[in-house]
Amino acid sequence: MPLRLLKFALSKEHPAPRFFKSHETPKKSYDVVIIGGGGHGLAAAYYLAKDHGITNVCVLEKGYIGGGNTGRNTTIVRSNYLTPEGVNFYDASVKIYEGLSEELDLNLFYSTRGHFTLAHTESAMRTMRWRAEVNKHVGVESRVVGPDEIAKACPQLDLSCSGQAPILGALFHAPGSVARHDGVAWGYARGADRLGAEIYQNTEVLGIDVKNGKVCGVKTNKGYIETKQVLSAVAGFTPRITEMVDLETPIVIHPLQACVTEPMKPWLDTILVSGSLHVYVSQSSRGELVMGSSLDPYEVHSTRSTLDFVEGLTSHMLDMFPFLSNVKVVRQWAGMADMTPDFAPIMGKTPIEGFYLDAGWGTWGFKATPISGKTMAQTIANDSAPDLIHSFRLSRFEDYELTGEKGAASVGH
Amino acid sequence: MKLLTCPMNGTRPLSEFVFGGEYRQAPDQDTCTDAQWAAFVHNRSGAPGDKKEWWYHSPSGTWFIAERNTLTDKVTRTYLLGQNNTTQEEGK
Ligand SMILES: Cc1cc2nc3c(=O)[nH]c(=O)nc-3n(C[C@H](O)[C@H](O)[C@H](O)COP(=O)(O)OP(=O)(O)OC[C@H]3O[C@@H](n4cnc5c(N)ncnc54)[C@H](O)[C@@H]3O)c2cc1C
Numbered sequence: 001m002p003l004r005l006l007k008f009a010l011s012k013e014h015p016a017p018r019f020f021k022s023h024e025t026p027k028k029s030y031d032v033v034i035i036g037g038g039g040h041g042l043a044a045a046y047y048l049a050k051d052h053g054i055t056n057v058c059v060l061e062k063g064y065i066g067g068g069n070t071g072r073n074t075t076i077v078r079s080n081y082l083t084p085e086g087v088n089f090y091d092a093s094v095k096i097y098e099g100l101s102e103e104l105d106l107n108l109f110y111s112t113r114g115h116f117t118l119a120h121t122e123s124a125m126r127t128m129r130w131r132a133e134v135n136k137h138v139g140v141e142s143r144v145v146g147p148d149e150i151a152k153a154c155p156q157l158d159l160s161c162s163g164q165a166p167i168l169g170a171l172f173h174a175p176g177s178v179a180r181h182d183g184v185a186w187g188y189a190r191g192a193d194r195l196g197a198e199i200y201q202n203t204e205v206l207g208i209d210v211k212n213g214k215v216c217g218v219k220t221n222k223g224y225i226e227t228k229q230v231l232s233a234v235a236g237f238t239p240r241i242t243e244m245v246d247l248e249t250p251i252v253i254h255p256l257q258a259c260v261t262e263p264m265k266p267w268l269d270t271i272l273v274s275g276s277l278h279v280y281v282s283q284s285s286r287g288e289l290v291m292g293s294s295l296d297p298y299e300v301h302s303t304r305s306t307l308d309f310v311e312g313l314t315s316h317m318l319d320m321f322p323f324l325s326n327v328k329v330v331r332q333w334a335g336m337a338d339m340t341p342d343f344a345p346i347m348g349k350t351p352i353e354g355f356y357l358d359a360g361w362g363t364w365g366f367k368a369t370p371i372s373g374k375t376m377a378q379t380i381a382n383d384s385a386p387d388l389i390h391s392f393r394l395s396r397f398e399d400y401e402l403t404g405e406k407g408a409a410s411v412g413h
Numbered sequence: 414m415k416l417l418t419c420p421m422n423g424t425r426p427l428s429e430f431v432f433g434g435e436y437r438q439a440p441d442q443d444t445c446t447d448a449q450w451a452a453f454v455h456n457r458s459g460a461p462g463d464k465k466e467w468w469y470h471s472p473s474g475t476w477f478i479a480e481r482n483t484l485t486d487k488v489t490r491t492y493l494l495g496q497n498n499t500t501q502e503e504g505k
Contacts, residue, residue: 238459239458239459239460239461242459242460243460248452248458249457249459250455250456250459251457251459252457252459253461253483297431297432298432299464299483300483300484301461301484304486308428341455397451397454397455397456398451400451
C-alpha cells in the first residue's frame with residue numbers, strides 16, 4: 001500500500017482508481033451466474049476464481065454492489081454460537097476475516113474489540129455458561145465473566161441498568177470484531193474482477209429458465225443469458241427468486257432496523273449486547289455509536305424506518321448509559337432480513353439441478369460473508385456441498401433435522 | 414401501517430396487536446405424504462403479495478383475519494374467521 005501511495009504521489013496524473021471494470025452488456029452465456037452483488041455473491045465469485053479457477057462467471061446486481069443488507073448491517077463479527085456446527089462454521093469465517101484486509105489489499109477496518117453478551121437474569125446466565133462450554137469445546141475463546149470484569153472493560157455502563165435490569169454477568173468473547181461492511185463488498189468485487197469475473201450493476205434477474213428439472217438460463221433486463229449453474233445470494237429477496245423456480249422454503253422477510261448517533265470521541269472499546277434490553281451497540285471508527293435492536297414484529301418487504309424502533313431502542317440505551325441523554329441520533333435505516341425458523345442459514349444444493357441457494361442469513365449473515373463465499377464456491381465447483389455446511393442444507397426441514405441455534409439468538413445479528 | 418381495525422373493537426394503534434402469521438390450511442393428515450406434511454410444517458409463501466393473516470388484539474384477546482399486502486403494508490379487510498362477508502376499510 002505505501003508503495004502504491006508513493007507512486008501515486010509522484011505521478012503526474014491522478015485518475016480515480018476504478019475497483020472493477022464496467023462491461024457494456026452481459027455475454028451470451030456463462031459457466032456460472034451469480035444473482036446478487038452483496039458480500040456473499042461477490043465472495044462466491046472471488047473464491048470460484050481463486051480456489052477453483054472458474055472465471056467465466058458474472059455477478060448480476062439489480063442496484064449497486066453492497067447496497068443490500070451488506071451495506072446496512074451493524075458489522076458485528078463473532079463465533080460464540082450455541083451449536084457446535086454453528087460455532088465451527090462462524091469460527092472459520094472469523095479466521096478468514098482476520099487476514100482479509102491483507103488478502104484483498106484493502107483496509108477493511110477490521111477491529112477486534114471483544115464482545116460482551118450481557119445477562120440480566122439467572123436463566124440468561126445459564127445460557128451464557130452453556131455457550132461458553134460449547135465454544136471452549138470447539139476451541140473458540142469465550143468465557144463467563146462477572147460484573148467486575150464488565151465494569152473494567154466499560155466503566156461508563158450503569159450495571160444496574162437504571163435499576164430496571166441489573167447485570168449479573170456476561171459471556172465474553174474475545175475475538176468479537178467490527179469491520180467496514182461496504183469495504184468487504186468492494187474488496188471481494190475487486191478481487192473477483194481481477195481474476196476474471198464480470199460484475200454488472202443495475203442488472204436485474206427477472207426469471208430463471210428451468211427445463212426437465214435443470215437450470216438452463218436467466219432472463220434479465222439486459223437480455224437472456226445461458227447458463228447451467230445459478231447461485232442465488234439475494235438475502236431479503238430470496239422468496240422472489242425461489243418463486244421463479246417454484247421452490248418452497250421456510251424463509252419469511254421481516255425488516256431489521258439500525259441507527260447511529262452523532263460522532264463522539266472514542267469511549268466505547270467493546271461490543272455490547274443485551275438480549276433482555278434488545279440492544280446491541282459498538283462505536284465505529286468514525287466515532288458514531290452503531291445501534292440495533294430486535295427484528296420488526298411482522299412480515300413486510302420494505303426498508304422503511306419507524307419511530308417506534310428508535311424510541312424503544314434509545315430508551316433501553318439510556319437504561320445502560322444515562323449520560324447519553326443529550327446525544328443525538330442522526331440516521332436510521334432498515335434492511336430486509338430473510339428469517340429461517342431455526343436461525344441458521346440455508347445453503348447448498350436444491351432439488352433443481354444447477355440452482356444453488358445461499359440464503360436465510362437473517363440478522364446474522366455479515367460475519368459469514370467470507371466462509372459462505374468459500375463454501376458456496378466449493379459447492380458449485382464440485383456440485384456437492386462440503387461437510388462444514390451439511391447442517392444448513394435445505395432438506396434439513398424435510399428431514400426434521402433443524403439446528404438448535406435459535407435459543408442463543410434472542411437478539412440475533 | 415400504524416393503525417389496524419379489530420373487527421370487535423374498531424380501529425386501534427398497531428402496538429395493541431400481535432402478528433400471528435399467515436392463515437394456512439393443513440393438508441389431510443390421513444392422506445397426505447410425509448413430504449407434504451413436512452412442507453406444511455416448515456415452508457411458508459414468503460414472496461410478497463396479498464396475504465390472509467392471523468392477527469391478535471391483545472387487550473381484548475381477539476384473534477381475527479386481516480387481508481394485507483406484504484409489499485405495500487396496506488390492509489384491505491379485517492374480519493373474524495368465517496365472517497368475511499363484511500368489508501371494513503382500513504384507517505389510512
Ligand atoms: C440492520 C441490520 C443489521 C445487521 N447486523 C448484522 C451484524 O451485526 N452482524 C452480522 O453478521 N449480520 C448482520 N446483519 C445481517 C447481514 O447484513 C446479512 O445477512 C448479510 O449482509 C447478507 O449479505 P448478502 O450478500 O447475502 O445479501 P445482500 O447484501 O442483501 O445482497 C443481496 C443483493 O441482491 C440483489 N438482488 C436482489 N434481487 C435481485 C435480482 N432479482 N437480480 C439482481 N440482483 C438482485 C440486491 O439488490 C442486493 O444487493 C444485519 C442486517 C441488517 C438489516
